[in-house]
Amino acid sequence: MRNFWIDTDTASDDAVAILMALRAADVNVLGISAVSGNIPVEKGARNARYTVELCGKKTPVYMGASRPLLREPVWAYFFHGEDGMGNMNYPEATLPVTEGNAVLAFIDAVRAHPGDITLVTLGPLTNIALAVRIAPDIAKKISMCYTMGGAAVTLGNVSPAAEFNIYVDPEAAGIVFHSGIPLMMVGWEHCRGEANLNDEEMAMVRSFKTPFADFALDCNATAIATNQKWLGEPGLSLPDPVTMAVALDPAICLHHGSCYVDVDTTSEVTRGMTVVDQLGVTNQPANIDVCWKINVARWKELLYQSLK
Numbered sequence: 001m002r003n004f005w006i007d008t009d010t011a012s013d014d015a016v017a018i019l020m021a022l023r024a025a026d027v028n029v030l031g032i033s034a035v036s037g038n039i040p041v042e043k044g045a046r047n048a049r050y051t052v053e054l055c056g057k058k059t060p061v062y063m064g065a066s067r068p069l070l071r072e073p074v075w076a077y078f079f080h081g082e083d084g085m086g087n088m089n090y091p092e093a094t095l096p097v098t099e100g101n102a103v104l105a106f107i108d109a110v111r112a113h114p115g116d117i118t119l120v121t122l123g124p125l126t127n128i129a130l131a132v133r134i135a136p137d138i139a140k141k142i143s144m145c146y147t148m149g150g151a152a153v154t155l156g157n158v159s160p161a162a163e164f165n166i167y168v169d170p171e172a173a174g175i176v177f178h179s180g181i182p183l184m185m186v187g188w189e190h191c192r193g194e195a196n197l198n199d200e201e202m203a204m205v206r207s208f209k210t211p212f213a214d215f216a217l218d219c220n221a222t223a224i225a226t227n228q229k230w231l232g233e234p235g236l237s238l239p240d241p242v243t244m245a246v247a248l249d250p251a252i253c254l255h256h257g258s259c260y261v262d263v264d265t266t267s268e269v270t271r272g273m274t275v276v277d278q279l280g281v282t283n284q285p286a287n288i289d290v291c292w293k294i295n296v297a298r299w300k301e302l303l304y305q306s307l308k
């Protein structure tokens with residue numbers, strides 16, 4: 001069994017990613033830390049708890065940072081709905097929020113499983129930045145961190161330069177990127193184009209007739225509509241599940257490479273931009289493993305297996 005920790009601003013695509021990890025036969029999710037991002041942290045923790053319960057698990061869900069390190073919160077209701085879950089207004093889970101601070105619980109988990117804990121981040125990096133500031137020793141104890149964030153080879157989604165998770169808390173992203181945690185950046189580009197679930201693929205998922213398949217489509221209702229209206233892309237884009245798929249099966253990333261990556265925190269125009277030094281012109285040591293290309297068919301197959 002592999003130990004996972006998931007840090008998440010649980011809205012609709014986060015929920016599908018959490019479900020994939022919880023339903024993976026070879027993964028033990030030690031804990032889930034909620035962070036402010038798509039929605040306020042209380043709503044995110046509520047959605048994570050609902051997802052855990054749907055999967056028949058009792059995975060602890062901790063409450064983390066309620067705002068970015070230095071900036072005002074930015075929400076993404078327009079993409080995920082008022083509840084973050086496609087306005088499905090799912091009932092409150094019976095599983096309570098686990099007592100204790102998410103950041104401290106994460107530090108404890110890493111120290112209890114040194115070299116045997118995979119971190120998957122699906123939201124702004126506030127919790128993780130706080131953790132490495134409080135306990136720098138944990139950086140080298142994390143086996144690997146898979147981060148949904150940034151945009152290495154494409155435009156951003158909340159600004160021309162930046163992807164949402166990094167834009168929301170760029171200072172936190174900068175701290176984490178330079179913390180020494182072995183980290184693969186799975187940028188927003190990997191959920192676009194062919195990686196979207198088109199109408200036929202969504203119909204096939206619906207035909208599974210499982211609560212998991214219905215949940216994945218229903219809670220993404222707002223996201224599906226916005227994806228089509230705003231980006232003109234077919235169907236459903238799933239940035240967090242693509243990253244989770246790479247964490248579950250690293251061979252899904254077909255081409256990757258270590259680069260020096262920095263995060264812009266100084267300009268409003270390029271706030272949160274992930275600047276990738278592909279040519280090594282800065283002469284800075286590589287700090288990030290950048291995922292350049294994914295195996296789209298294999299990502300979708302892993303998703304389907306999780307939903308059956």
Ligand code: BDR
Pocket residue numbers: 011013014038076079122123148157163164165188239240
């Ligand atoms: C990221 O932002 C959020 O809206 C999604 O959950 C994903 O983590 C995509 O930019």
Ligand code: CA
Pocket residue numbers: 008009010011013014037038122123240
């Ligand atoms: Ca997310």
